[in-house]
Amino acid sequence: MNALLTSAVAGLTAGGTYALLGVCAVFTYRLVAVVNFTGAAIGTAGTFVLIALYEAGFPIWPSVVAGIAAGTMVGVAIGTIMTRWFGEASASTKAAVTVALLVGIIAIGLRLTGGQHPHNMPELFPGSAFRMAGVEVTIASVLTIGLAALFTVLADLFLNTTKVGLNLRALADRPMAAELLGIRVQLLSLLVWGMTGAFTTFALMIIAPQRSPNFMTLSLLVVPALAAALVGLFRSFWRTLAGGIVLGLVEGMASSVDSISQYRSAIPFLVVLAVLLWSQREARWDEAR
Template sequence: MNGLLTAAVAGLTAGGAYALLGVCVVFTYRLVAVINFTAAAIGTTGTFVLIALHEAGMPLAPAVLIGIAAGTLVGIAIGLIMMTWFAEANASSKAAVTVALLVGIVAVGLRVTGGQHPHHFPELFPGSAFRLAGVEVTLSSVLTIGLAILFTIVADLLLARTRTGLQLRALSERPVAAELIGIPVQHLSLLVWGITGAVTTFSLMIIAPQRSPDFMSLSLLVVPALAAALIGLFRNFWMTLIGGIMTGVVEGTTSVFGSLSQYRGAVPFLIMLAVLLWLQRGARWDEAR
């Protein structure tokens, strides 16, 4: 039982990152109507900029800031691509474009970073925050979950109670009409892409030391993020937050069971399958009747 609790607590760090990435995916989808498969790859790019600078001898703090700036710029560049050539495309086409961009970013990233060659990821926040039922809860776990909650609160308040939030909702729901009434559509869209790029980069910088140290593995963290977003139906920030944390916890607990630990990477896919089947239950029931 203690081993199960330890594994569940260990999954909180990943769960916090999944939640934060998932909320960013929902944020992008709600505001610019794009399912962003490149979310984790954007953050990975900024993270590897940090690693390259740190390995070259730059102090950690400025390397972190430059890495976050790099992730922000990559996010803005992808947003510019989507707005320039695919603004009028449907949701499926936009999603397909971001998948293609993900493949391209991963291919370039693997080439630049030496393929599967492992790198040393500096721990931004080492140490323990407190003990829970005799189990050490790391500072990284607390910080990722705290950031996920903070971003969720900010996103909710921004959309519900600010003029900018009203403009962003108009941008998502009626982009042409929003542009006709004078809303700065392009600037707001790039702002959304830049914010998500910065947030995903920082979250991956925190979780990277606990993951496989290569470009592809970090980029594919978009899969559990999408599982969390699907739990929130790509609309509800709070359900996405809970879904991301629970995905990390379930993934962590599988490591206790020897025969299942090798399949822990399949947990997000199983969660997505379960959610999709649950969403189809009404249609299946109607057909059965």
């Protein structure tokens, strides 16, 4: 039992990261109508800038800032492609374009970072925050969950209490009507891409030491992130936050059960399947009748 609890708590860091990446995915979808498969890859690019600078001997915190800046810029670059050439495309076309971009970013990233070559990723927040039921809860776990919750609260406040947030909600509803009213649609879209790029980069910097710091592995964290976003049906920030954390906990617990531990990476797919079946049940039932 204690082993299961220890594994579950160990999954909290991953859960916080899934939650934050998921909330960023919901933010991007709600405001610029893109199911963004490049979310984690954007953060990975920024994280590898940190790794490269750290390995070259630069001090850690300036390297973190440079990494976040790089992640923001990659986010803005992807956003520029999406708003400039695919702004009026359908949601499925936009999603397909981000899948193509993900493949491209992974290919470039693996080439530049030496593929499976091991890297020295500094642990930004080492150590334990507190003990819970006899299990150490790491600072990284607390921080990723806190960051995800903070982003959720800030996103809600930003969208509901500021003029820019109001303009973004209008933009998400009817982009052309918003542009016809003089709203700077491209600038606001790039703001969304830049903000999510910065947050995902920081989240991945925290989780990277616990994963194999490989460009592809980190980029594919988009799968559990989108599973979490699907729990929130790409609308609710809070359900996405909860979905991400629960996903991390379940993955953690699964790792302590020998018979299923090797299949734990399939858990996000099972969640996606379960949510799709649940959310579509009424439509399918109506069809069957």
